[in-house]
Amino acid sequence: AQKITQTQPGMFVQEKEAVTLDCTYDTSDPSYGLFWYKQPSSGEMIFLIYQGSYDQQNATEGRYSLNFQKARKSANLVISASQLGDSAMYFCAMRGLQGKLIFGQGTELSVKP
Amino acid sequence: GAGVSQSPRYKVAKRGQDVALRCDPISGHVSLFWYQQALGQGPEFLTYFQNEAQLDKSGLPSDRFFAERPEGSVSTLKIQRTQQEDSAVYLCASNRDIGADTQYFGPGTRLTVL
Numbered sequence: 001a002q003k004i005t006q007t008q009p010g011m012f013v014q015e016k017e018a019v020t021l022d023c024t025y026d027t028s029d030p031s032y033g034l035f036w037y038k039q040p041s042s043g044e045m046i047f048l049i050y051q052g053s054y055d056q057q058n059a060t061e062g063r064y065s066l067n068f069q070k071a072r073k074s075a076n077l078v079i080s081a082s083q084l085g086d087s088a089m090y091f092c093a094m095r096g097l098q099g100k101l102i103f104g105q106g107t108e109l110s111v112k113p
Numbered sequence: 114g115a116g117v118s119q120s121p122r123y124k125v126a127k128r129g130q131d132v133a134l135r136c137d138p139i140s141g142h143v144s145l146f147w148y149q150q151a152l153g154q155g156p157e158f159l160t161y162f163q164n165e166a167q168l169d170k171s172g173l174p175s176d177r178f179f180a181e182r183p184e185g186s187v188s189t190l191k192i193q194r195t196q197q198e199d200s201a202v203y204l205c206a207s208n209r210d211i212g213a214d215t216q217y218f219g220p221g222t223r224l225t226v227l
Binding site for chain 1: 144146148154155156157158161163168169172202204206208214215216217218219220221223
């Protein structure tokens, strides 16, 4: 069975600092995709970044990068130069059968001024 | 270029009432997913459509839950005889086709059952 684990219920980071949100996954499929979504208090899930299991390089999107360590089955999100608007819930997810997403429990990030 | 829209944004129902939640996916998107998100949890898969065909409904928690997408665009999630445990945010997502990587989510419908 596929599973996503996020072990940090909450994180604090100082504005302008970098922060790493942890995500580990479990799957027996050789081909899979990993996602990070941001969910602010308004409730909408905002796509941030995607990593395919066969991608040779770590994905980057602006201030977001994904530290993909396949052997360790980890896909940590790194946010550089944190901003107050980054305060939100962050979810790691894996693409399962027929494209449905399997989500972790989430990490609540608070950025302090 | 509108995104995924959902209505209503908020719904309060008395226990035992039927509710209908609507999702308008991005125009032309083939795949449509429904998720349920309980308070403080990650979203959990309910059901999946490819065009008008419901290909996976393994996540629907009971036979009180029913979803349809009759013309392959708008989808409706119906919950009959609502119970308090049905209180959650219901999220709809769509993507271009079955092989596409990214699902785009709507703002969700927050259902509260009293």
